[in-house]
Amino acid sequence: AQTVTQSQPEMSVQEAETVTLSCTYDTSESDYYLFWYKQPPSRQMILVIRQEAYKQQNATENRFSVNFQKAAKSFSLKISDSQLGDAAMYFCAYRRNAGNMLTFGGGTRLMVKP
Amino acid sequence: DVKVTQSSRYLVKRTGEKVFLECVQDMDHENMFWYRQDPGLGLRLIYFSYDVKMKEKGDIPEGYSVSREKKERFSLILESASTNQTSMYLCASSWGSGGAYEQYFGPGTRLTVT
Numbered sequence: 001a002q003t004v005t006q007s008q009p010e011m012s013v014q015e016a017e018t019v020t021l022s023c024t025y026d027t028s029e030s031d032y033y034l035f036w037y038k039q040p041p042s043r044q045m046i047l048v049i050r051q052e053a054y055k056q057q058n059a060t061e062n063r064f065s066v067n068f069q070k071a072a073k074s075f076s077l078k079i080s081d082s083q084l085g086d087a088a089m090y091f092c093a094y095r096r097n098a099g100n101m102l103t104f105g106g107g108t109r110l111m112v113k114p
Numbered sequence: 115d116v117k118v119t120q121s122s123r124y125l126v127k128r129t130g131e132k133v134f135l136e137c138v139q140d141m142d143h144e145n146m147f148w149y150r151q152d153p154g155l156g157l158r159l160i161y162f163s164y165d166v167k168m169k170e171k172g173d174i175p176e177g178y179s180v181s182r183e184k185k186e187r188f189s190l191i192l193e194s195a196s197t198n199q200t201s202m203y204l205c206a207s208s209w210g211s212g213g214a215y216e217q218y219f220g221p222g223t224r225l226t227v228t
C-alpha cells in the first residue's frame with residue numbers, strides 16, 4: 001500500500017520569505033501523480049500544484065514550485081514571497097496513474113507572520 | 115467554476131442516530147468521493163463512486179454506507195452514529211479516472227456525535 005508522510009506538523013514563515021514543506025512517499029509503482037492541496041481556514045480545499053512522475057522537470061505555478069526527487073521518493077513544496085493568504089493546511093497526496101484514489105499525508109499547518 | 119456543496123457545515127447528532135450527509139456537484143463529474151479528515155491523519159477515503167449506483171470501498175468503510183441514485187448527488191450514511199465518528203467529512207468530485215484529474219472539494223461537514 002502507498003503511504004505519504006509529512007514530517008512537519010507546523011511551519012511558520014515571515015511574510016515575503018521563502019518556505020519549503022516536506023513530503024515523502026512510498027510506492028512500488030513507477031507511473032503516478034503527486035499533488036499539493038491547500039486548505040485555508042474555514043474554506044474549501046484547492047489544488048496548488050501537481051507533478052507527473054515520468055516528467056523530470058519540476059512543476060511550477062507562479063510562486064509555488066516543487067522539488068521532485070523520484071529516486072528518493074521526495075516531493076517538497078516551495079513557496080516564494082510568502083503572503084498572508086498562504087496561511088493554511090497543506091496536504092501532499094499521491095495517486096497511481098491508473099487509479100482513482102488519492103492517498104494523503106497528515107498535513108502541515110503553515111503560519112505566515114506579518 | 116466547479117461547485118461542490120455539502121448539506122450542512124455543522125451537525126450535532128446523538129449516539130445511535132442514523133445520519134445522512136449529502137453532497138451535490140454541478141459539473142457532471144463521473145467520480146465522487148467521501149473522505150474523513152482528522153488531525154494528524156490527513157484525509158482518509160471512506161467510499162467513492164464512479165457511476166450512478168456504483169461504489170467502491172476506500173480505506174475506512176466500516177460503519178459507513180453510501181448511496182448514489184443520481185449522477186450529481188452522493189450521500190454518506192452513518193447507520194448508527196458513534197462517538198468515534200466525530201470528525202470533519204469532506205466530499206469531492208472529479209471528471210475522469212486516474213491520471214492528473216483534479217479532485218474538487220466541498221466545504222466540509224463537521225459532525226459531532228454526543
